[in-house]
Amino acid sequence: MGCYLVTGVAGFIGMSLAKRLLSMGNQVVGIDNLSTGYSDNIPKEVLFFKGGCQDASLYNEIPQVAYEAIFHIAGQSSGEISFDDPVYDLRTNTESTLHLLKFALKINCHRFIYASSMSVYGDFLSGPVTERDAINPKSFYAVGKFASEQYLKLYEQYGIKSTSLRFFNVYGPGQNLANLRQGMVSIYLAQLFSYDKIKVQGDPDRFRDFIYIDDVIAACLLCLSHPEASGKAINIAYGVKTKVTELINKLITISGKQVEVEYSGKTPGDIYGSYANISLAKQILGFNPQYNLDNGLEKMIAWAKSIYRERVAL
Ligand SMILES: NC(=O)c1ccc[n+]([C@@H]2O[C@H](COP(=O)([O-])OP(=O)(O)OC[C@H]3O[C@@H](n4cnc5c(N)ncnc54)[C@H](O)[C@@H]3O)[C@@H](O)[C@H]2O)c1
Known part of the structure; x- marks a missing residue:
């Protein structure tokens, strides 16, 4: 049991993760700018801060405590929308990651789990894609996700142990049914x-490769008990x-x-x-989608x- 920082806590994946962490007896500090998420989604036990993760002043407001881990889930999550304003996409997604990594270093939080995306591979038509296959982003969103993964790798040298989970198409209860450009x-x-x-x-x-929300949350939690996942990008899909x-x-x-x-x-x-080879998730995390x-x-x-x-x- 401990305290976790969850970004994107008003969104589909972030709120599901927060609920799960709370049900296990943990405390959750949550951040969200409510751009696509809803305050009604945020479990009432979460200590919530409204703000953009790319906003440096936010990090003076949130508690500087011994978080067990930071789950960086927040983000503009549509490849299509990233074409509307690529600079906004870079700020809201990639700059956000850098600010959170700086914050992790400042407060000595050594575990960082990031919601990356299968979009980094672009099209992959010749069978299930593995983490060793080429990166070929086709949207500003995908470029930003891959850049974030690389920032995580750079921060490994400062002792921040990070894992990028490359989610494929996540679905399930709680997904936003009002946003017709996402999911x-x-x-x-x-x-x-x-x-x-x-x-x-x-x-x-x-x-596509569709993965149910509970399996995604299970993968996030498995990272906590598998330090060997640090420094890695791992496909999270049904396969x-x-x-x-x-x-x-x-x-x-x-x-x-x-x-x-x-x-x-x-x-x-x-x-x-694209669809995924999930051998690495099985081998490193013991991931077994249900x-x-x-x-x-x-x-x-x-x-x-x-x-x-x-x-x-x-
Ligand atoms: N849902 C999927 O299929 C899928 C697949 C691959 C990756 N991902 C990634 O998982 C994460 C969560 O996706 P989701 O499906 O829950 O989307 P979502 O839109 O439901 O949740 C994202 C949350 O982040 C918040 N947010 C956005 N930018 C922010 C910022 N700069 N600062 C603070 N809060 C911000 C939004 O208000 C929202 O509540 C995203 O990073 C997305 O790119 C999702």
């Missing part, structure tokens, strides 16, 4: 429930290739809603596909139905 599963699910029509921008044969069309068919079947599906256009910076896409979608759709029922009842 493939949440976007299609929101369209299915709100508009009775799913509009797919891009090729139906594009593919299965799923085409966009397969995802949509599953959403329709599991939800029981008959909807029209329209395919058109494309999204800037979108990759055609939810295949069917099990995970069943849980997420049950949650989404309850949200939409509540809205209709209001």
Whole structure:
């Protein structure tokens, strides 16, 4: 038990992590600028500070205590949105990482876990991608994620033991169903429930590797008990290739809603596909994802139905 700093605590992954840490009897200090997250998401036991991680003055406000670890989860998390304002993306994502690393050094916090992304690989069409494969970012967002990973590596020389978790497509209860530019599963699910029509921008044969939120949180926590993960970037995925069309068919079947599906256009910076080799996560972290896409979608759709029922009842 101890105290943890979690950035992005009002967002999908950050709040899920904070809830889990609290349920284990820990204390959580949380940061979020509420750009895409909601204050209602933040568990009430979290000591919350509203601010951008790229803002140097924030680090004078937050407690300078002996954190067991810093989980840097905050970030603008869409490749597409990074094209709107690349300078903002650099500041909000990459500069943020540098400030947090400086803070970690100042307060002698030696464990730093970072929410990186599969987007660093760009397209990888020839089988499951490993951490040894080439980096080929296709968006400003992906460039910034990789730059953050490199800053983490530089800070290893000062004794900050860091791990970059390269999340593939994360989905599950708590994902933002109001933001139609972020998160493939949440976007299609929101369209299915709100508009009775799913509009797919891009090729139906594009593919992804979908990983359920509980498995992602398990991976974050496994880093704490596996110091050998420090200095590494590790794929966090289910390890299965799923085409966009397969995802949509599953959403329709599991939800029981008959909807029209329209395919058109494309999204800037979108990759055609990649899926992960997760041997390193298994070997170093003992990572063993529990939810295949069917099990995970069943849980997420049950949650989404309850949200939409509540809205209709209001
Ligand atoms: N969801 C995925 O599929 C996925 C995949 C790969 C990587 N990631 C990474 O995981 C992290 C969390 O993603 P998410 O899905 O929970 O997104 P999210 O948008 O739900 O959560 C991100 C949170 O960070 C906050 N935030 C953004 N920039 C900030 C800043 N500069 N300072 C303080 N707070 C800031 C937002 O308000 C939000 O609450 C992001 O860094 C994202 O890039 C997510």
